[in-house]
Amino acid sequence: MLKLADSHVHLDADAFADDRDAVIARAIGAGVATMVLPAVDAASWPSIKALAEANQHIYPAYGLHPMYLANHRPEHVDALGDWLTQGDSVAVGEIGLDFHVDGLDPQLQRDYFHRQLTLAQEFDLPVIVHARAALEEIIQTLRRYPGLRGVVHSFSGSEQQARQLWQTGFYLGIGGPITYERAQRLRRIVASMPLEFLLLESDAPDQPDAAHRGQRNEPARVVEVLRSIAALRSEDVSVIAKATCDNTRRLFGLDLVKR
Numbered sequence: 001m002l003k004l005a006d007s008h009v010h011l012d013a014d015a016f017a018d019d020r021d022a023v024i025a026r027a028i029g030a031g032v033a034t035m036v037l038p039a040v041d042a043a044s045w046p047s048i049k050a051l052a053e054a055n056q057h058i059y060p061a062y063g064l065h066p067m068y069l070a071n072h073r074p075e076h077v078d079a080l081g082d083w084l085t086q087g088d089s090v091a092v093g094e095i096g097l098d099f100h101v102d103g104l105d106p107q108l109q110r111d112y113f114h115r116q117l118t119l120a121q122e123f124d125l126p127v128i129v130h131a132r133a134a135l136e137e138i139i140q141t142l143r144r145y146p147g148l149r150g151v152v153h154s155f156s157g158s159e160q161q162a163r164q165l166w167q168t169g170f171y172l173g174i175g176g177p178i179t180y181e182r183a184q185r186l187r188r189i190v191a192s193m194p195l196e197f198l199l200l201e202s203d204a205p206d207q208p209d210a211a212h213r214g215q216r217n218e219p220a221r222v223v224e225v226l227r228s229i230a231a232l233r234s235e236d237v238s239v240i241a242k243a244t245c246d247n248t249r250r251l252f253g254l255d256l257v258k259r
Helices: 020-029 042-054 066-071 074-085 106-123 135-142 159-167 184-192 219-233 237-251
Strands: 004-006 032-038 058-061 092-098 127-132 150-152 170-174 198-200
Touching: 004 198, 004 219, 004 237, 020 032, 020 219, 032 042, 032 219, 032 237, 042 058, 042 074, 058 092, 066 092, 066 106, 074 106, 092 106, 092 135, 106 127, 106 135, 127 135, 135 150, 135 159, 159 170, 159 184, 170 184, 184 219, 198 219, 198 237, 219 237
Parallel strands: 004 032, 032 058, 092 127, 127 150, 150 170, 170 198
Antiparallel strands: none
């Protein structure tokens, strides 16, 4: 069986409340033996920590997501620093900017984003970045933090923006959208991009593949993402699986994590 990594999955979401253990078992059964679970707000940190402590296949990341701006308080950034001191977080995330959703104060988003980038530098951790309708600003911002590494999850930008991210050492997180035929620009980028900057992700329970349109997504369906990418690149699935699993473990330092 191929070993796969899901670099971005929200297993703590309420959508999994009734069958979370079964979802995790299906993922492991499909070969997805590495799952990175990023937070969305301070209230989610304890449940994510508990999930990771209960399952050796799950790795936690703590952060403050821009879409949950109403839940955040300035003191939560200070609290995040305390959580990172515990040493179990493999990244600062999910963080970033979202200029697509109405009612999210752009300047307040920037403040939380910048403060969390500073924490990532301080703790020498990678970042998991949400970049919806804000990718150009995010690229410019990341350049102001030399040495920072991470992934732009659910990448949907241009080829030029992809190249700019690779040049700064950032990975692209690719999930269900790659399976849709209408995603022509994304498919062109993934078909020819350097494999060393590619990560697979589910973003479950969101962003299902084309075959499960409208359904709750699961980490086991990273297999469908893998197959689509292998077909686009005319490469064997085993090559993509190994490279992306290695990329995930390297970026997040998973082989160095004490469990």
